[in-house]
Structure formats: C-alpha cells, structure tokens
Amino acid sequence: MSLQAELIRRHEQSLIGNYGKLPVVFVRGDGALLWDAADRQYLDFFAGFGGSILGHCHPxxxxxxxxxxxxxxxxxxxxxxxxxxxxxxxxxxxxxxxxxxxxxxxxxxxxxxxxxxxxxxxxxxxxxxxxxxxxxxxxxxxxxxxxxxxxxxxxxxxxxxxxxxxxxxxxxxxxxxxxxxxxxxxxxxxxxxxxxxxxxxxxxxxxxxxxxxxxxxxxxxxxxxxxxxxxxxxxxxxxxxxxxxxxxxxxxxxxxxxxxxxxxxxxxxxxxxxxxxxxxxxxxxxxxxxxxxxxxxQNLVEYARQAGVFLRDAIKNFRCAPRRIAQVRGLGLFIGVEMTLPDAAPVVRAALDHGLVINVTHKNVLRICPSLVITRPQMEQALDILQRAMESV
Ligand SMILES: Cc1ncc(COP(=O)(O)O)c(C=O)c1O
The missing domain is CATH 3.40.640.10 (Type I PLP-dependent aspartate aminotransferase-like (Major domain))
Known part of the structure; x- marks a missing residue:
C-alpha cells in the first residue's frame, strides 16, 4: 500500500467523516505550490478556503x-x-x-x-x-x-x-x-x-x-x-x-x-x-x-486586483467558454466561474488530476482563489490546466 493510501486509511478510521474529501494527502508546500505524499507537485489555486493568503511557508x-x-x-x-x-x-x-x-x-x-x-x-x-x-x-x-x-x-x-x-x-x-x-x-x-x-x-x-x-x-x-x-x-x-x-x-x-x-x-x-x-x-x-x-x-493587494483582472479575462476567452461557461465574476483573486454544467465537481477532479487545486461551490460555480504570491507563469500554467479540465468533462 502506498504511503498516501495508508494515510487515507488511517484518517478514515480515526477522524469523523464531516468533510467531502479528495484522495490526496499534502505533505509540503512552498508559495503557491504543494506536494503530495507521492511527491507529485500541484498548483494551489484555492489556498485552503482562502486561509493561506500568502501561500505556504512564507519566510x-x-x-x-x-x-x-x-x-x-x-x-x-x-x-x-x-x-x-x-x-x-x-x-x-x-x-x-x-x-x-x-x-x-x-x-x-x-x-x-x-x-x-x-x-x-x-x-x-x-x-x-x-x-x-x-x-x-x-x-x-x-x-x-x-x-x-x-x-x-x-x-x-x-x-x-x-x-x-x-x-x-x-x-x-x-x-x-x-x-x-x-x-x-x-x-x-x-x-x-x-x-x-x-x-x-x-x-x-x-x-x-x-x-x-x-x-x-x-x-x-x-x-x-x-x-x-x-x-x-x-x-x-x-x-x-x-x-x-x-x-x-x-x-x-x-x-x-x-x-x-x-x-x-x-x-x-x-x-x-x-x-x-x-x-x-x-x-x-x-x-x-x-x-x-x-x-x-510587497504591494500585494494591488497585485491581487491586477492578477484577478488577468485571470478573469483569460478565463472568459477560453476556447470552450461559449459552451462551458455561463459567467465569470469576482473581485481581485476571489473568482467564481459559473459553468453551464449542472455539476462542476468533475472539473475540480479533472483539474486535480492535472495538478491544479481549485474548488466548487453552489454545485456549479468553480472557485478560484489562489494566494496573493502566485506568479505570472504559475497563473498561465493554471489557466492551461483549467481549460483542459473544462474541455475534458
Ligand atoms: C463569509 C463567511 N463567514 C464565516 C465563515 C465561517 O468561517 P469558519 O469556517 O472559519 O468558522 C465562512 C466560512 O466559509 C464564510 O465564508
């Protein structure tokens, strides 16, 4: 049994099951990056329900x-x-x-x-x-x-x-x-x-x-x-x-x-x-x-404003936007993408499989809320994964 599978098994035995879980155990983070127990890298575009506003382990x-x-x-x-x-x-x-x-x-x-x-x-x-x-x-x-x-x-x-x-x-x-x-x-x-x-x-x-x-x-x-x-x-x-x-x-x-x-x-x-x-x-x-x-x-509040404009504009221009996206909304790095699908959970799962952490709320609204330390290349990489995830479902 892998370390990840073993940790999940122990968790299920010892913790109350009050959270819907995705099958990943994160063991390490740095800025907007996370690694799981199998040492696979992810881009964190959810920041733990918004908590990790400066990413992981900010010096x-x-x-x-x-x-x-x-x-x-x-x-x-x-x-x-x-x-x-x-x-x-x-x-x-x-x-x-x-x-x-x-x-x-x-x-x-x-x-x-x-x-x-x-x-x-x-x-x-x-x-x-x-x-x-x-x-x-x-x-x-x-x-x-x-x-x-x-x-x-x-x-x-x-x-x-x-x-x-x-x-x-x-x-x-x-x-x-x-x-x-x-x-x-x-x-x-x-x-x-x-x-x-x-x-x-x-x-x-x-x-x-x-x-x-x-x-x-x-x-x-x-x-x-x-x-x-x-x-x-x-x-x-x-x-x-x-x-x-x-x-x-x-x-x-x-x-x-x-x-x-x-x-x-x-x-x-x-x-x-x-x-x-x-x-x-x-x-x-x-x-x-x-x-x-x-x-x-680091002037990160203004950066959040600009990064939000960049991400929202890019998502609106996805190839699949006319078919897949009903509306892109939000302020700064608090972004909601309402899908035309009734249930957007498969998009979250596909993104995770491609190494991007996002979330869904209200059944079909993707929430994209990275930390304020994300870089431009990380945003571009995340956009690429997100587009592929939307197209794959
Ligand atoms: C607007 C708002 N208020 C309060 C809460 C509750 O916060 P906590 O989970 O830290 O108790 C949340 C949690 O998501 C929230 O979104």
Whole structure:
C-alpha cells in the first residue's frame, strides 16, 4: 500500500467523516505550490478556503512564528500582550476607526458580531436580518444567519433570524423596523456562488440600517485581508459597516478570527459580556501581523486586483467558454466561474488530476482563489490546466 493510501486509511478510521474529501494527502508546500505524499507537485489555486493568503511557508510568516514561539506563548486575556496590540492597530489602520476583539475562526467572529449588535440594541431589538444564499459559519448563531443546506438537520435554530434575497433593497426595506438589531451581509457572497452586490446595494443597506438604528455587519471572512484587491471588500463600494468580521486569511493559515467595531458599538462589550480563552494568542497574532506587513511591503493587494483582472479575462476567452461557461465574476483573486454544467465537481477532479487545486461551490460555480504570491507563469500554467479540465468533462 502506498504511503498516501495508508494515510487515507488511517484518517478514515480515526477522524469523523464531516468533510467531502479528495484522495490526496499534502505533505509540503512552498508559495503557491504543494506536494503530495507521492511527491507529485500541484498548483494551489484555492489556498485552503482562502486561509493561506500568502501561500505556504512564507519566510516572513515562518520567521514571525519562530520568533514569537521562542518568546511568549499564551498568557490569557486578563493580561496585555504586544502582538495582539500590533495586529489590532493594523486592522484599524487598514479598515476604519474602531476597536478589535480576537477569536479563532470566522464563525466565532460572526457570533461576536451578532452578540455585540444584540447587546448594543437592548432588549427590544431581537431580530437579525441576513441574506438568502448567505454563509456565516456553522456554530448555532452563525448557522441561524446562514441560509441554505448547511442548516439541514439543525432546525429549529435561533429565533428572530429573517432571510431576504441578496441585492433586493425593497425586500430588505419591508422587514426593517425598530426590532432589528443587525443586518448581516457578505460584501461578495462566497459559499453562495461568489455573488456580486449590485453597484449601490451596500450603500442602500447602510442607509436602511441608519434609518432604523440597526447595526450593519459586513462579514468579511472571505473578502477581508486583501483578497479582493482592497484590504477589505467593502472598500470597493464606499460603505463602512458598524461591525466587520474577519477570519480565514487573517492568520495567513493559522486560526485567527476578529471583529472590528466602530467605537459607538465597541463600548457594549465590557468585562464578562464576551470572551475567548485563546483569542489574540501571541503566536497567531504575530503571524497575522506579519501578514499585513507582507501585504504592504510587497504591494500585494494591488497585485491581487491586477492578477484577478488577468485571470478573469483569460478565463472568459477560453476556447470552450461559449459552451462551458455561463459567467465569470469576482473581485481581485476571489473568482467564481459559473459553468453551464449542472455539476462542476468533475472539473475540480479533472483539474486535480492535472495538478491544479481549485474548488466548487453552489454545485456549479468553480472557485478560484489562489494566494496573493502566485506568479505570472504559475497563473498561465493554471489557466492551461483549467481549460483542459473544462474541455475534458
Ligand atoms: C463569509 C463567511 N463567514 C464565516 C465563515 C465561517 O468561517 P469558519 O469556517 O472559519 O468558522 C465562512 C466560512 O466559509 C464564510 O465564508
């Protein structure tokens, strides 16, 4: 039995089967490249659901983790520690004036945002409005805000959550009143199919929240930290939320989640209202701070914007595009390719067989989300494989 087959067998015996798996064991990575247990090389154009924003083993992140691991591990949030201060300052300076709370994941960031909105609004504001096709995570609060199949088997969820269609201002307006604590929306819907907001949608949502005194939460777990060609997705649309959630790329692949809340809302979290034992852990915070340093030093956010234009244009011009592709959409290196096929999983599998890692969401939307360190030759090679994969199914 090969090493890969043996590892898969052991995995199946010892881990719960809650993920659909592809039959590859990755053992090593470098930048946008990965190697499996048989030493076969792959181009990583998915970055582990967007987490590895700087690819694998970026020297600056390795260095930050190594230095911090030799200095201080974990003390608990009843004390101050420097790396989380540095990271919070970076989030504020790249985002908007406010204050930060740290946790470990996107779902926890959403929980924190929902709780902050609830406690800010007082007992009368018990309802939260979210969007159809939204995905906000799998904990019970975040799942209540999520729409679609992730909820299956877990209803009834929390009371007071209402879903309205994304990009539908009148539908939102009809549900807004003084009982709404928050409206939560992804600037670009990720799991729902890389769905773009119409040009003034987020501004209209902002206007409705202001009119009714509800908190506007932008869930930037996918769109935050440079992926879309701006530091945060909402910056494309000239709208500032009251609370922003972050996860995935924030830790560059280590578990870091956060919210940034404007001062008027931030004050409602006081000692005992919310917390997280390992949130802002020095090693994870040092890695996340290094992510922002690298993005800035290497001008990678602008690079993501340009690389995204290059990839989207190239995909639109594939020989097979008229037959195979319904729409190419996205911002920066957050790209969705809606296929004409009802199920795009065979394209993902064919790409993998040819050495390219991509993903599918919403049944037939390919997600192409490489790290921001991909090179032009790597993009060209990936495009070639992707085109062949689309033609082969
Ligand atoms: C927009 C959004 N919010 C929240 C989450 C949950 O993040 P996590 O899986 O880190 O809990 C996700 C995960 O895909 C997401 O896409």
């Amino acid at each position: 600056a992140l390795v260095n930050a983790v190594r230095q911090q691991a030799q200095t201080l591990w974990h003390v608990g949030n009843q004390f101050y520690s420097e790396p989380q201060i540095r990271l919070a300052e970076q989030i504020v300076s790249k985002g908007f004036p406010g204050r930060v709370f740290f946790c470990h994941s996107g779902a926890e960031a959403v929980e924190a945002a929902l709780k902050l909105a609830r406690i800010s609004g007082g007992p009368a504001r018990t309802r939260t409005i979210a969007m159809l096709q939204a995905f906000h995570g799998r904990t019970m609060g975040a799942l209540s805000a999520t729409a679609g199949p992730a909820r299956n088997g877990f209803t009834p969820l929390l009371e007071g959550f209402i879903h309205v269609p994304f990009n539908d201002v009148p539908a939102l307006e009809a549900r807004m009143d003084a009982t709404v604590s928050a409206v939560i929306v992804e600037p670009v819907q990720g799991e729902g199919g890389v769905n773009m907001p119409s040009e003034d949608y987020l501004q209209q949502v902002r206007r409705l929240c202001d009119r009714h005194g509800a908190a506007l939460i932008f869930d930037e777990v996918w769109t935050g930290v440079g992926r879309t060609g701006r530091y945060f997705g909402h910056q494309h649309y000239g709208v500032v939320p009251d609370i922003m959630t972050l996860g995935k790329a924030l830790g560059g692949g280590l578990p870091v989640g956060a919210i940034l809340a404007r001062p008027r809302w931030a004050v409602f979290f006081q000692p005992t209202t919310h917390g997280c034992t390992l949130g802002g852990n020095p090693i994870c915070a040092a890695a996340a701070a290094a992510v922002f340093d690298v993005l800035e030093r």
